[in-house]
Amino acid sequence: MKNKTLAAWLAFLGGPLGLHRFYLRGxxxxxxxxxxxxxxxxxxxxARVQQHGLDDPWSWVLIPLLGFTIAGCALFAIIYGLMSPEQWNxxxxxxxxxxxxxxRTNWLTIAAVVLSLLVGTTVLMASIAYSFQHYFEYQIEEGRKISQ
Known part of the structure; x- marks a missing residue:
């Protein structure tokens, strides 16, 4: 028997490592x-940001991968938590x-859904903002180099 509450918490806490997938699908x-x-x-x-600073072009490509993975797993936690008992079973x-x-849904399931919504949305928006900010700063700097 696969428990909906446990699957939601695994997707929220261990989703970026695939723990919810292993629990549900083997x-x-x-x-x-x-x-x-x-x-x-x-x-x-x-680690590249800590080593090379914020101007490292690879960091603004790599860091959002972590954010999008966390946000996607939080979305799965929300989907699992909001699934009806009939659909789940x-x-x-x-x-x-x-x-x-x-x-069945209980208060621990709802807590996983609420925390997933809070953290997933925050991480997703931060990842998008970080990536776009550094992309546009890079484009402006390249435009300055061309114009000089």
């Missing part, structure tokens, strides 16, 4: 194994009854 899930790649690239982008607990307890 260790043979390809996307679960691929999710740590953009996460690792984003962490590498943060039909999709992930097909052998169980439609109203089995594993698919």
């Amino acid at each position: 260790m043979s899930d390809l996307l679960g194994w691929l999710l740590p790649l953009p996460t690792a690239l984003g962490v590498y982008g943060i 039909a999709r992930f607990n097909s052998a169980a009854a439609a109203d089995a307890p594993a698919g």
Whole structure:
């Protein structure tokens, strides 16, 4: 029996590592194994900022990968948490009854949804702002070089 609350929390807390995918679909899930790649690239982008400063062009490409991965996993936590018990059990607990307890929503599920909405939106907007700001600053600097 796959528990909806546990899946929502795994997507929120361990989503960038693919933990929710492994819980719901098993260790043979390809996307679960691929999710740590953009996460690792984003962490590498943060390390590049610490090493080379904010003007590093690779950092404004790599850091949003981490943000988009976190935001996407938060979105899955919201989807899982808001799924009706009948849909949940039909999709992930097909052998169980439609109203089995594993698919029910409780206050821990709602907490995962609320925190996912808060953190996911914040991370997504910060990633977009960071990436666009540095992209446009880079374009302005290249325009200055051309005009001189």
